[in-house]
Amino acid sequence: MDLQQRGCGHRFCDSDWCLSRQPRIERTLGDPSEARHLSPRRHHTGAAVLIHCLTLKFKESASDIEIEEMRAALAALPSHFDFPIRTRYGRDLGERATNADYAVVTEFENPDDFDTYLKHPAHLAVPRDHVDTMHSVQFLFDS
Template sequence: MLVHCLTLRFTESASAADVEAFRDAIARLPSQVDFHLRTRQGPDLGERATNADYAVISEFANAEDFRRYLVHPAHLAVPRDHVESAHSVQFLVAETD
């Protein structure tokens, strides 16, 4: 399994509705693609001042599905107008029972 971790900061002008639109678009992604995709997401809890504002964790069956995701129209349609910066990392996890 490939895990994609995304952290981002929203612009200061981002409203609650802007963040909600981003969240909703991410939540819809698994039903819009034709490969396995599991997402988890949420706002930072504010435990550290240097943290990002928001995180998205996405799980894919393999690297090929992740590459397909990057160019998928549903992924490209996620609203990013109010994203100031984003950082990501991908890593492989062996699935165990």
């Protein structure tokens, strides 16, 4: 299958929903001149959100106090933003030795909010000194 155009070029336009403010060009299998423009920001119907998942592995030296300081900073994050943000977080249940120690799942209405979040001083101030490794993934969820 040869896709002539895949979205508008925004970094999150790799799915059926285009989250950019620009009109999206529908994927086509044939002549690119037959591509149709779809309405911009279609996801604002409430059909899709950007999910940011982060897993953390703590250093052996991480104390319960340091982990609690991180939890408190995460709990305070939504109050620093003028856009909706939903954050859930918690320690691993310990069911498997290979799991991460902690996870954070945050929902955003659009990529612009996510980009603002990543650069915001409150996000950057979340304590990370006791974190050994972090892995993240972002994806779209159609509700």
